[in-house]
Amino acid sequence: MKIAVCIKRVPDMDIRFSIAPDGRSLNPGDLKYDISDFDGYAVEAALQFNEKQGPGEVVVVSLGPDGAQETIRKALGIGADRGVLLTCEDAPFDGAVTAGALAGELKDGGYDLILFGRAANDTGNQSVGPMTAQLLDLPCVTAVSKLEIAGGKGSAQRQLEGAIEEVEFPLPAVVTIDEGVARPRLASLKGIMAAKKKPLEVKPAQLGTAHLTIEKIELPPERPAGRIIGEGAAAVPELIRLLQDEAKVL
C-alpha cells in the first residue's frame, strides 16, 4: 500500500516548561523536541502493514519549522521510505489551517491510507486528521485502538467511554491512531545511516488564515508540596480524617 503518515514535531513533555515573555509561547531554551507519541505509533503501524502485505511505500509528511526535518529523519530511520516537510515558522495552532495545508499536499498523492496520531502531545486538539479527511472527501475513522486492513477494506475498533465501537470502511481512507495499535520500534544504527540518504522534500507550507489563536498560556496552579502523613496501616485513620475534614471528599 502507499501510505502517508502525518507526523508532528512536539516538545518533549518530560521537561519543566516556562512561559516566554510574550505570554503565548514556551521558553524555547527549555525545549527538546521529538515526534508526538501517537504519530510514532502511526508510523509503526504503517511499516507493519507494508511488511505484512508486500511492497508499498510509507511517506512521512510533516508541517512545521525546519527542525522538523530531524523528526522526519527519525521516522525514516525506522523504515519509512521518504519524507515531505511543509515548512513554516511554527506549526499552526488552528487545526483547520494545518488540515488545509496537508490536504493540499496529500490530495493527488494516490495514497491508499493516510494515518495520523490521535492527538498531538502539545496542542491536544485532535482535529487535524478528521478535518483533512473532510477536505479530501475520504472516509475517516478516528482514535482507533485496533486496525486491520485487507482487500481494500479496513476494520477498526474505537474505545469509547465504557464501550468499544467496531467500525468498517473502504480504502482509501484516513485513520487516526490511538494507544493499542503499535509501539514504535527503536532505530538501528544501520537504519539511521540509511535514513540520511532517503529523499526528504522540503517546500513552503501553503497556510490559510487562522481563526483559532492563542491568547495566552499559563502554568497550571502549583499543587501544594506532597505530604507523607504516616507509615503503614496505622496511618489509615489519619487519612480518613483528612479526606473528611480537610479535603472533604469522603
Added chain:
Amino acid sequence: MANIFAFAEARGGELRKVALEIVAAARQAADATGGGEVHAMLVGAPGIGAKAPQLAAVGADLVIVVEHAALDRYSPEGFAATAAARIKAGGYRAAFFPASAQGKDLAPRVAAVLGVSLASDLTSFALAADALTGTHPTHTGKIITTIKLTGTPAVATVRPGAVRVTGQPRAGKVEAAAPAIDPSSARVVVKALRSSGEAKLDLGEAPVIVSGGRGLKEAANFKLVEDLAAAFGNGAVGATRAVTDDGWRDPSTQIGQTGRLVSPDLYVAVGISGAVQHLAGMRTSRVIVAINRDKDAPIFKLANYGIVGDLFEIVPVLIEAVKKARTGH
C-alpha cells in the same frame, strides 16, 4: 440575539450525561449573548425523541429530533452531514459538542464541512459578539492555554464535567428533522457497539478513581483496587501503562500521557511510583492519595496525602475504614 446549537449525545437510546452538560453550556452562552434560543439536536433510532423533555429541563428551547433506524449507532458521516446542514440553515452564532469520544470525532468533521475552525476540549469558555474565548489544557495538562476563536458559527467541544447542569426549564418544543444524507450511503459504518466490560462508571465521569500499578505484583491483586473503588461507592478503576502493557488490565483504563487524562475529585494511586508519563494523566486531580512502599517515589511529590508502606497491609484496612466512614454519615 443569537441562537446557539447544542449536540445532545445519546447512546443505546439513552441520553449521556454530557448531553445535559452541553445543553447547559449552550444555555450559558445564549444567556451571555442576549438570551437567544438553545436548539438541541438529538439523533438516534425511532423513539429517541422521548428524551426531549430532559433536554428542555436543562435549557433547550427547541429539540431537533432526527430519528432513523440506521442512526441507532453512531454514523460519523450521517451525523456530521445532518448537524452541519442544520447549523448552516439555522444561522447559529455557536455550536457546542461534548469533548467525548463521539464528540471529538464529530465536531472536527462538522467544522470542516462548514469551513470554520474548531476550539477543542474547553474547560471554561465565554462567548461574546465577536469571539469565543476559553481555556484548553495543552501539553498533557502541563499548560493551560487560553484560546480565541473568531468567525461564525463558533464550533467548540466542551470537556465532560466542565459545565454544571442546573435546572433551567424551557419550552423544549420538538421539531422532527430528517438526516441530511441517506444513512445507508455512509462509507464508514459502525458495525457493533459493545460494553468494554470495565468499570460501570467511566474514568472521565467518576468523582473518585483508584488506580493500580506494578506494586500490586500481579493481575489478580487488582481485586484490592476494585474493592477500594467500590468502597468509595462512586469509584472507577484505572491503571498505569506498565500494567496495561503487561495485559493485567484493559488498555482503555490506562491513565497517562498516551492514555486517559483524568481529573477526579479524588485520585488514589496504589502501588504506583509515579512515572512522568503517568503523572501527565492525573496531575490535575483535585486531591491525590498515594500508597507506596518507597518513600522516595515521585508520586509522593504530587500526593496531598501519602502513606508509605506495604499496600497489601494498608489497602485492606483502608477499604474497611472507607466503608465505615461512608455508612457512619
